[in-house]
Amino acid sequence: MTGAGPLEDELANRGNPMLADLVRGRRWADHCRTLEAIAWKYRTSSPWRDLPAELGSFQTAHKRLIRWAVDGTREKILTAVLATADTDDDIDWTVSVDSAVVGAHQHAAGAPQKGAAGRSEPDDHALGRSRGGLSTKIHLAADGHARPLAFTVTVGQAGDAPASERVMARVLVPRTGSGRPRTRPTTVLADRAxxxxxxxxxxxxxxxxxxxxxxxxxxxxxxxxxxxxxxxxGFDADAYKQRNTVERCTNRLKQWRGLATRCDKLAIAYQGALHLAAILIWTRR
Structure with a gap:
C-alpha cells in the first residue's frame, strides 16, 4: 500500500489481540493501522508530517510509539512472538553478539539534557560523538538464523565488551506451558572485542x-x-564461521532507513522502532 505492507495478516494472531488486552480507557484508533503507520515512517525515514492520510494522524502514531515504548508493550509483544517460535522449536540457540554504529541525523540532537522522569530515558539519550560525528550504537544478540533475540542502545563511542552482559541479560524467552523462561543460549559467538x-x-x-x-x-x-x-x-574455528549471523541480522534491521540513520531525539523512541522491526522479522519467519 504505502511501502510498509499491510500488517493485519501478520499481527492478527499475535499483536492486535495482545494490544487490545493491554490498553484500557476510551476507544482507540485501530492498532494495526497505527503499527503500519509507524513501520512506514521508519522504513522510508520520512518526516512524521509526511505520513499518508490513509494511515491516520501522525500525532496518533508518534504518541502511540512513545507510549508503547514507555510501558513496555513492544517488548511484551516481541517476547510473546519469541515464545511462539520457541514452542515451534524454531529458535537456534547458537547466539552471536556484536554491535553496529548508526549515524545520527542533525534532527536527533536537541533533546532535553536529562531524560524525562519515569520514562526509562537515559540522560545522554544514547547519543554520543565518535569519529564520524553524532552516533548511536546498537548492541545485538541474534539467533543462528539471523533473527534478533535482544538488543540495547548506547552512545556511539561506547565499547562493546561493557554492554555484553546487558545484552545477554535481555535474552528471555518464556515457555508457553509450564517451566521457567529460557535465558541461556547453548553457545555464544563473538569477535575479538x-x-x-x-x-x-x-x-x-x-x-x-x-x-x-x-x-x-x-x-x-x-x-x-x-x-x-x-x-x-578453547576456540572452535568451525563454529566461529557462523558468527556472520549477527551481521546479517544487523543488515536486515538497517533495511529500514529510519533505523540505518537515527532521526529520533529520544532513545526510547528509536529502541521502540527496533522492537517493531524485530517483531516483523519474527512474524515473517
Missing amino acids: YSSRAIRDHLRRRHIRAVIPQPSDQIGHRRRRGRRGGRPP
Missing part, C-alpha cells in the same frame, strides 16, 4: 560455551608469562 576474562568467566558461570578468538596482544602477553600465563582458552 569481547575477548576479556570477565566475559569468559560470566559465560562459564552460566554454563554457556564461548567461541571468542583472542587478539594478538592477549596471546603475546600470555606467552611472555610462560607457565604462569595458563592455557589458551
Whole structure:
C-alpha cells in the first residue's frame, strides 16, 4: 500500500489481540493501522508530517510509539512472538553478539539534557560523538538464523565488551506451558572485542560455551608469562564461521532507513522502532 505492507495478516494472531488486552480507557484508533503507520515512517525515514492520510494522524502514531515504548508493550509483544517460535522449536540457540554504529541525523540532537522522569530515558539519550560525528550504537544478540533475540542502545563511542552482559541479560524467552523462561543460549559467538576474562568467566558461570578468538596482544602477553600465563582458552574455528549471523541480522534491521540513520531525539523512541522491526522479522519467519 504505502511501502510498509499491510500488517493485519501478520499481527492478527499475535499483536492486535495482545494490544487490545493491554490498553484500557476510551476507544482507540485501530492498532494495526497505527503499527503500519509507524513501520512506514521508519522504513522510508520520512518526516512524521509526511505520513499518508490513509494511515491516520501522525500525532496518533508518534504518541502511540512513545507510549508503547514507555510501558513496555513492544517488548511484551516481541517476547510473546519469541515464545511462539520457541514452542515451534524454531529458535537456534547458537547466539552471536556484536554491535553496529548508526549515524545520527542533525534532527536527533536537541533533546532535553536529562531524560524525562519515569520514562526509562537515559540522560545522554544514547547519543554520543565518535569519529564520524553524532552516533548511536546498537548492541545485538541474534539467533543462528539471523533473527534478533535482544538488543540495547548506547552512545556511539561506547565499547562493546561493557554492554555484553546487558545484552545477554535481555535474552528471555518464556515457555508457553509450564517451566521457567529460557535465558541461556547453548553457545555464544563473538569477535575479538569481547575477548576479556570477565566475559569468559560470566559465560562459564552460566554454563554457556564461548567461541571468542583472542587478539594478538592477549596471546603475546600470555606467552611472555610462560607457565604462569595458563592455557589458551578453547576456540572452535568451525563454529566461529557462523558468527556472520549477527551481521546479517544487523543488515536486515538497517533495511529500514529510519533505523540505518537515527532521526529520533529520544532513545526510547528509536529502541521502540527496533522492537517493531524485530517483531516483523519474527512474524515473517
